[in-house]
Amino acid sequence: MPRTTILVMIDGLDPEYLAACPAPNLRRFAAEGFHVSGAGMMPSVTNVNNTSMVTGHYPAQHGIVSNYWLDREAGIEQYVESGEFICADTIFAQCQRSGGRSLLAASKDKLRRLLGTDTDLAFSAEQPTPEAVAAAGEPPHVYSLEVNGWTIEAARAALQAAHYDLAFIATTDYAMHAYGPQHPESARHLAILDAALGRLAADVPDAQLLITADHGMSDKRRMLHLPEILARKGIAAQAVPIIKDQYVVHHSNLGGCIYVHLEDPAAADDAIGVLRETDGVEEALPRHQAARRFSLMGERIGDILVTGAADVVFGDPAEVALPPGLRSHGSAHEMGVPIIGYGGDFGGFEFRENRDLGRYVSQRVLN
Ligand SMILES: [Zn+2]
Structure with a gap:
């Protein structure tokens, strides 16, 4: 089993982007590892799907059913941005119990706040650590094409500086909301992501990568x-x-x-x-x-x-x-997501849904 398992959640990576944009590293990962057309969770929004990825469960078990909710009992509306709402065990908690170390690097701080509990290190491009800034520079604005490249670079630097058994890297979908698959800016965004992922795979020794999306667009x-x-x-x-x-x-x-x-x-x-x-x-x-x-x-x-x-x-x-x-996104028309695995022994494990990344970590890595 590789020493480090890296899950990469590319926010809003509709399969159409992979089809339309050059992404040589992702194509190489797919060719040398595996690539399947998978499904995300409904509603096809960020928090629901990311929580399924880090628990391996459906929303019925983990309880995150939206980004925002009306608590009718309490009579209040609020953002779902705290780990307190999550009712299931996360892979970070499992990693901690097994004596391992885990890392969360996100472009959007809302995912750090929602998922960062029980990690050993968690930062975002909006709330970076001094070490992340020293290694990857000042983060670009969260509404930029460059921010996701920063997040992956900062994660790579953290993984090179210390050993982590598990890493979860989460980008933001600003670029996908702004540009369709055929737009030149999408090719530029994918190129930034792809280059950063290529360096990640090359520089973190003995890692296995699993890459998917939370939803399409x-x-x-x-x-x-x-x-x-x-x-x-x-x-x-x-x-x-x-x-x-x-x-x-x-x-x-x-x-x-x-x-x-x-x-x-x-x-x-x-x-x-x-x-x-x-x-x-x-x-x-x-x-x-x-x-x-x-x-x-x-x-x-x-x-x-x-x-x-x-x-x-x-x-x-x-x-x-x-x-x-x-x-x-949000509808059933944005549930299709790619799932790519590279560098690991994935034989005999069926990846059909994005939550299977968490299930794989629970059953194959931390067990
Ligand atoms: Zn999203």
């Missing part, structure tokens, strides 16, 4: 405001955006999946009838069905889970105008 051209549609039929409802986080420049908090909370839960059947008739709504599922279908923790989701057609996002025009050229 689609062009979004239509916006639906579901509370207004329901209000026209006399149903009072609140829509809580699953994608919402503090990186508004990325997506204006507009995503392809939303939790609807009804003022009167007894109106659920009527509301679902209205939503299913609405053009652009792909699925409207009552809580228990949504929880079963997508393996979600039922008590943390809305009365109704609504998913959009490929080009649809959910939002309130009183709060936000649909930006021209919006690219976003």
